[in-house]
Amino acid sequence: GAxxxxxxxxxxxxxxxxxxxxCDPISGHTALYWYRQSLGQGLxxxxxxxxxxxxxxxxxxxxxxxxxxxxxxxxxxxxxxTQQEDSAVYLCASSFKPTGEQYFGPGTRLTVT
Amino acid sequence: GENVEQHPSTxxxxxxxxxxxxxxxxxxxxxxxxxYKQELGKRPQLIIDIRSNVGEKKDQRIAVTLNKTxxxxxxxxxxTQPEDSAVYFCAAINSGGSNYKLTFGKGTLLTVNP
Numbered sequence: 001g002a003x004x005x006x007x008x009x010x011x012x013x014x015x016x017x018x019x020x021x022x023c024d025p026i027s028g029h030t031a032l033y034w035y036r037q038s039l040g041q042g043l044x045x046x047x048x049x050x051x052x053x054x055x056x057x058x059x060x061x062x063x064x065x066x067x068x069x070x071x072x073x074x075x076x077x078x079x080x081x082t083q084q085e086d087s088a089v090y091l092c093a094s095s096f097k098p099t100g101e102q103y104f105g106p107g108t109r110l111t112v113t
Numbered sequence: 114g115e116n117v118e119q120h121p122s123t124x125x126x127x128x129x130x131x132x133x134x135x136x137x138x139x140x141x142x143x144x145x146x147x148x149y150k151q152e153l154g155k156r157p158q159l160i161i162d163i164r165s166n167v168g169e170k171k172d173q174r175i176a177v178t179l180n181k182t183x184x185x186x187x188x189x190x191x192x193t194q195p196e197d198s199a200v201y202f203c204a205a206i207n208s209g210g211s212n213y214k215l216t217f218g219k220g221t222l223l224t225v226n227p
Contacts, residue, residue, distance in 0.1 A: 031213065042219040043157070043202060056214050058114075091156065099145050099208035102215065104156040 002026070004105035006092050012111045013082055021077045021108045025094030032075050033102060034067060035091045043091065049075060050098060082112045115140040117205050119218025127226050132193050134221045136203035137185040143205040146186050147215075148177060152199045160201075161188070164208075193225045 005024045013019050025032050034046040045059040049069045060066070064082075069075040079086055089109050093102040116139040126132050138146075144165035149157040163170045163177045163186065170177050174193075179186040190197055203218040 033215070043217040045214055045216065048213055050213065059214070098213035099206060101147070101159045101162070104158070106156055 004092060004094050004103050006090075006105040006108050008108060009106060010109045010111075012113060015084060015112055016081055018078065018080045019082055019110060021079075021090050021092075021110070023075045023077070023092030023094075023105060025073065025075070025092070026103055027073075029094035029096050029103070030072065031095045031098045031100070031102075032069060033093045033095075034075070034077050035093065036061075036088045037091055037107070038088045046077070046090075048098075079110075082110075084112045086110060087112045115143055115205055115207070115214070115216040117203060117216045117218045119203050119221060121221060122219065123222045123224070125224045125226060126193050128193060128195060130193055132190045132197070132223055132225075134188045134201055134203070134223070135185060136187070136205075136218050137183075138205040138216075139184065140205070140207060141181075141184060142207040145206045145208045146177070146179060147204050148188050149202045149204065149217075150199045151202065151220075157202060190223075193223075195225050195227050198223055198225045 007022045032049040036044045047067045048056050051072050052069050064080045067077045089107040091107045092105040095102045119136045147162035150160045151157040163179050174191045176189040200220045200222050202220045204215045206215045
């Protein structure tokens, strides 16, 4: 079946602009995660959804970051007033249950100029 | 919250040798420990995992050991091959809690030299 998909694959934006990143999880997966990976760095947890609710938002770097999930499926991560330090690969993952194997999407490479 | 430390950050071995990557965790309630492999330019993929009710798990050339008392777990790769070259991430989570945040180590870049 189809894996996790993300769009766009690449995004170049000017500093100060807003961006929206999209994640389509595997059908039937209730848990969805967003991570950020800077060049050569590890996986920084951003937010986790169980269904449409996000019990843990502690990983969001600032109030410029927000995320939502609708219909227990698609999720969007929005970054307002982007800064250069937001440049990274944003990875989405989904799992059938919160403690199950996480399947990662291909990521969105965000470059803020 | 949970903190996962991973060592070494880089590891270079000759083809056929063994490689060991070690991780420590801080939250004694953590009970699920997956390992992910990320090849250059690709997405992370689960290679093996272990739960706290066992001390060791093996899958062909890959094994993971867990010491709950010391709060550390290790990945062992035997008979390494060039295709094992990648970044490996360990992670920890408390599957019995309500916070399903998977905390990752910073990764180990493994290079297998032919």
